Amino acid sequence: MAAMRQKSKPVSTTAKSGKAVRIPYTTAEVTEIFRRFAVQRPEPQPELEHSDAFTLLVAVVLSAQATDMGVNRATRGLFAKASTASAMVALGEDAIREEIRTIGLFRNKAKNVALLAERLVEHYGGVVPDSREALEALPGVGRKTANVVLNTAFGKETLAVDTHIFRIGNRLKIAPGKTPEEVERNFLRIIPDGYLRHAHHWLILHGRYVCKARKPDCAACIIADLCKADEKTTNVPAPLVPLEVRGAGEQARPPVTAFGGAVL
Numbered sequence: 001m002a003a004m005r006q007k008s009k010p011v012s013t014t015a016k017s018g019k020a021v022r023i024p025y026t027t028a029e030v031t032e033i034f035r036r037f038a039v040q041r042p043e044p045q046p047e048l049e050h051s052d053a054f055t056l057l058v059a060v061v062l063s064a065q066a067t068d069m070g071v072n073r074a075t076r077g078l079f080a081k082a083s084t085a086s087a088m089v090a091l092g093e094d095a096i097r098e099e100i101r102t103i104g105l106f107r108n109k110a111k112n113v114a115l116l117a118e119r120l121v122e123h124y125g126g127v128v129p130d131s132r133e134a135l136e137a138l139p140g141v142g143r144k145t146a147n148v149v150l151n152t153a154f155g156k157e158t159l160a161v162d163t164h165i166f167r168i169g170n171r172l173k174i175a176p177g178k179t180p181e182e183v184e185r186n187f188l189r190i191i192p193d194g195y196l197r198h199a200h201h202w203l204i205l206h207g208r209y210v211c212k213a214r215k216p217d218c219a220a221c222i223i224a225d226l227c228k229a230d231e232k233t234t235n236v237p238a239p240l241v242p243l244e245v246r247g248a249g250e251q252a253r254p255p256v257t258a259f260g261g262a263v264l
């Protein structure tokens with residue numbers, strides 16, 4: 001369980017300059033936010049379809065400037081033909097390009113997938129390495145992709161800052177930063193022990209379905225009473241109900257009684 005720090009002091013993070021940045025949340029509030037995320041999504045799942053570290057790596061490389069649903073549509077055909085590094089090498093860049101031509105930047109992405117598969121076969125026996133340095137040295141793999149793979153495939157406590165997490169860090173003033181790296185650093189400083197393993201998915205899903213870019217759906221937000229965003233429209237939090245993952249979307253599960261039956 002999460003370690004409790006001092007309860008009521010505002011949390012400080014540190015900017016790149018080394019200066020302490022005060023955020024308008026106490027440690028107890030930050031802990032409560034993540035506690036609620038954990039209750040709502042006990043076992044959050046990535047929405048990119050994959051069966052192992054290799055297919056996850058390829059899916060994440062393909063996901064830049066594309067939706068998860070669009071990537072899933074493309075990878076179903078691709079992985080049916082090649083779901084290992086050696087099979088991807090055998091398939092070749094031209095055939096990879098044909099399979100993924102419905103997603104943005106497909107030419108460049110096909111080249112990167114072919115090259116990274118080759119690199120994996122040559123240097124790692126076709127196995128995806130579990131170190132940041134090795135991952136970031138692969139074609140098409142940057143810090144964000146490495147963080148997703150380290151977290152999801154290898155269970156490491158990393159946080160990949162995508163557009164949703166960047167927005168939440170700044171909008172809520174909870175982990176402000178001008179760059180994804182700064183937001184990542186500030187989140188890593190404040191996320192309580194025990195919650196980092198799933199923080200990445202909780203924040204992405206919260207941003208994708210509730211704290212949306214154009215218009216946050218504050219009425220559906222379980223942390224509305226704690227949030228300090230200027231845009232928020234209510235102080236009343238939505239009921240804290242565990243959600244069930246169903247395909248690319250989610251829906252609320254009815255609360256269960258102490259005896260395991262649904263409350264009707």
Ligand code: SF4
Pocket residue numbers: 171172210211212216217218221222223224225227228229231232233234
């Ligand atoms: S209250 Fe609104 S702005 Fe704040 S986290 Fe929830 S959805 Fe986002």
